[in-house]
Structure formats: C-alpha cells, structure tokens
Amino acid sequence: MTHRLPTDTDDGLLLIISGPSGAGKTTITRGVERRIADSVFSVSYTTRARTPADTEGVDYHFTTDELFNAMKARGEFLETAGVYGKQYGTPKAPVVEQLRRGRLMILEIDVQGAITVKSQIPDAFAIFVLPPSEEVLLQRLRDRKREDEAQIQKRFAAAKAEIDAARNSGVYDVFIVNDKIDAATQRAIDLVAAERTRRRGVR
Numbered sequence: 001m002t003h004r005l006p007t008d009t010d011d012g013l014l015l016i017i018s019g020p021s022g023a024g025k026t027t028i029t030r031g032v033e034r035r036i037a038d039s040v041f042s043v044s045y046t047t048r049a050r051t052p053a054d055t056e057g058v059d060y061h062f063t064t065d066e067l068f069n070a071m072k073a074r075g076e077f078l079e080t081a082g083v084y085g086k087q088y089g090t091p092k093a094p095v096v097e098q099l100r101r102g103r104l105m106i107l108e109i110d111v112q113g114a115i116t117v118k119s120q121i122p123d124a125f126a127i128f129v130l131p132p133s134e135e136v137l138l139q140r141l142r143d144r145k146r147e148d149e150a151q152i153q154k155r156f157a158a159a160k161a162e163i164d165a166a167r168n169s170g171v172y173d174v175f176i177v178n179d180k181i182d183a184a185t186q187r188a189i190d191l192v193a194a195e196r197t198r199r200r201g202v203r
C-alpha cells in the first residue's frame with residue numbers, strides 16, 4: 001500500500017486530447033494545463049528529431065530507436081505508435097502515479113494511441129479537436145510556413161484520414177470544433193470540470 005499524502009484526492013482523471021496537425025490541439029492542451037490547477041502533462045518519448053520549438057523534457061523526451069525499443073521491451077510504455085516513420089510512446093509510470101494521486105493527467109496523443117489507452121483504461125475521457133472546415137485546415141497548415149507545398153498536401157491528406165479514423169474509432173467522448181482558440185480552450189476546460197463533477201456524483 002502506498003502512503004496517501006494530504007494533497008491526494010479521488011478525483012483522478014485521464015484526459016486524452018487528439019486532433020490533426022493544424023487543428024490547434026497543442027494550444028488547447030497547454031491552455032487546459034495552465035488553467036486547471038492539478039493538471040499534469042504527460043511528456044512522451046519520441047525518436048523524431050528535436051526542432052527549435054521543442055524543449056527536451058517539457059515537450060518530449062527525445063531518444064534513440066535503440067533506447068526506445070529497450071524501454072518498450074521492458075514494458076515501460078502505456079502505449080506506443082508510429083507517426084511519419086518515427087516512434088512515440090507514453091511512459092506508464094507517471095500516468096499510474098498521477099492518477100493514484102487524483103490529478104488530471106493529460107495525454108496529447110494520436111488516434112492509434114487513444115485506441116490503445118482506452119482499451120487499457122476505459123474510463124479515460126477523450127476529446128478530439130476538429131478544424132472548422134477542410135479549407136481552414138489547409139490554410140492553417142500553409143500559414144505555419146513550416147513545409148513546402150508537397151509536404152503540406154501530405155499533412156492535409158493525413159489530417160483528413162486522422163479525422164475519419166477518429167470518427168470511426170468510437171473512442172472520443174466529445175469533438176470540439178476549434179473556430180476561435182480561446183472559446184475552444186474554455187470548452188475543453190468546462191467539459192473536464194463537468195466530467196469530474198459527474199463522476200463525483202456517481203462515486
């Protein structure tokens with residue numbers, strides 16, 4: 001039996017946030033993290049290259065295929081997924097620990113990962129962030145000026161496939177349309193608060 005700390009609660013909730021690139025899910029995720037006091041962001045491991053926008057240990061733990069595969073073999077991941085030929089994984093220990101302490105644990109993961117997590121932790125609450133329209137999504141991908149047009153078209157096709165996969169997965173409790181970022185973030189915060197209140201009522 002692990003010792004219960006005075007700050008521990010029974011309010012633990014595993015929150016999954018997914019969405020295609022360009023939908024604004026990272027902004028929404030970080031907004032939820034900032035505004036819900038007991039939230040903890042799950043820092044994934046990845047074998048993709050670090051970009052200037054990434055901070056090691058904050059956005060990801062950047063690692064090699066060799067180390068990633070060793071962790072996987074030791075059963076240290078709750079889920080893993082391949083995205084654009086790179087590996088991504090959610091470390092299991094922090095999730096178990098934070099839920100035990102009653103925290104809001106936030107996983108920003110793709111649809112494959114969400115399906116795996118829901119199969120293992122069925123009471124996870126899952127939100128999918130949608131762009132307002134395909135036209136807006138394409139425009140947002142172009143506005144980021146990160147890639148050339150061929151890459152943008154690839155991301156656009158992948159985004160549409162991800163949205164279809166999400167709709168067909170049966171995993172998501174809610175779909176939020178991100179028309180205005182502040183309103184969409186507030187909607188995610190309100191949904192999480194309502195879900196925790198609802199669960200307190202049935203305990």
Ligand code: 5GP
Binds near residue numbers: 081
């Ligand atoms: P990016 O490389 O652009 O940061 O992330 C690419 C995609 O991988 C995004 O959809 C992101 O949500 C997803 N992702 C990030 N970390 C994980 C993870 O640990 N597991 C899974 N399944 N997907 C992840």
